[in-house]
Amino acid sequence: MSIDIGALERETGISKDTLRVWERRYGFPKPLRDANGERTYPLDQLARLRSIRRLIDSGLRPGRVLRATDGELAALLRQVPASAGTELTESGPVRDLAVLLERREMPLLQSRLTSALLQLGVQSFVTEIAAPLTTRVGELWETGRISVAEEHRYSEILQQLLRSAMRTDPAAGERPRILLTTLPGEPHGLGLLMVQSWLAAERVHCVSLGTQTPATEIAAAALAYQVDVVGLSFSRIHTPTTARRELGALRAVLDASIAVWAGGSLWQHARKKLPGAEYMVDFSDLAAAIKRWR
Amino acid sequence: MSIDIGALERETGISKDTLRVWERRYGFPKPLRDANGERTYPLDQLARLRSIRRLIDSGLRPGRVLRATDGELAALLRQVPASAGTELTESGPVRDLAVLLERREMPLLQSRLTSALLQLGVQSFVTEIAAPLTTRVGELWETGRISVAEEHRYSEILQQLLRSAMRTDPAAGERPRILLTTLPGEPHGLGLLMVQSWLAAERVHCVSLGTQTPATEIAAAALAYQVDVVGLSFSRIHTPTTARRELGALRAVLDASIAVWAGGSLWQHARKKLPGAEYMVDFSDLAAAIKRWR
DNA sequence: TACTATAGTTTGTCCTAGACAAAATGCAAT
């Protein structure tokens, strides 16, 4: 089993150009060739690339990681991901829920989530349960402990729950007004929905466009809906470098009076940030930003 | 103001390779060059490319559309959606709602939809309002009368409405049990949600996986959730041929005892159907299929 | 008349290998 360069791009989020130039410069990835002379990547190279991407995202240099031997790579991987926010999910209700998910106990998971939401209220539910649990789900998926179907099912359950509970009466006249969406290539909408629920409870006026809106469309919509802020969500599908570039492109077409808030787990480990946008990795950052704006 | 080829790819969803080969073959897009000899696309070419994409998506051939003059292009945009089923939307509440959308009166649209839902109940709302209106929105988008942002906004509003109104108490023990999803490459989830709302009201037990689930994952999930039917939604993003092939691939990996129901506007004009699946273009087909199953 | 097989055309993606600007780093001098 092996895949072509287009599939590898989709799986890893690394562009075809970059994959080819890495091969030329560093000798990895080193695809086989099919009958037609085209690159064919065995699945173990995909796995290795995923590890490599993780390390690059966390700040290591490509030239370093790509030239590393298997042993070095393993050593590097052991040091780095310790910094990721695992401490929150080590114990408590989030861990229990994650266990339910791993055991495929979906109906039970659903009812537990429903109770938690009723008990905690929207804001606490989002910050204390939904956000860390979603992070955990991402980890479980990356390590292959749950499948795509389970991740999709989780996403559906949480979405249904949040949308039923979200207050929909518009906070008319309130400021700031915030436009929520993601850029093209970012299909993950759960973060967006959590933010929207949280903000709606905070009486902030939100307009969501869902996922994958092109930059020029965002710029036009921001004016049409007269928003003060454009809020964007980034998962780890993109590399921070790619995301920064896209943010820069949006900033260039967006009216200068409109602020850009970039959220999501992507920024957790990113060192360098682009001017012209504010970065927030959790809900306390968001709360602070709202307070500052007001 | 102009953008580079990477930005154009993100804005239009057309790959860099394709953009370059179109330029070579058809002379459009025809970018300027910056100081560094690199392609720079003025924004009017972006707009034209968006129109071209819409026409290609609606079934026209690239070679035809890309060689068209301005006048021809405008003419094509005007006539294309006429072939689709417009008779339903010629008058009545659906037309009025579509007009609101065209005028960007989103808050008003939202409140009208809410009233309609309360008045009609979920099932009638879905069949009489939501489904034809969504078709109409697709047409408006194809003809360029609304933008991507407005289509996204509509989708968000309707989704929010349907999810709030959908009954979520599981119809435990009821048969058939149905797994709902779309295949990879089909991002349109509104149809799925309408079906789910309708079925939930009918006391059919639904399990939704959202959009874009690979065939093998569907097969595994169908067994895990012990469903009797896999329901798939197809918009006109794919051609019937492509869809048939993918459907065949799913049929091959799916347990033979599980039925496949293929729905969506795609099948409206398709003559040839694949054995091993049932096809339904509207809710009366769905109702009939349920009755037959029971 | 309607369906099917074959030949021809269109179309998207892949290829190589070179180039360069922007970003990151190392090093010197304040």
Add this chain to the structure above:
DNA sequence: ATTGCATTTTGTCTAGGACAAACTATAGTA
């Protein structure tokens, strides 16, 4: 410890050729 400058690293862009898969059209068959 911070700033300024030179050097290295890195991702994206370029050209034009190639080919398989998808689509269309034409001929042949029931």
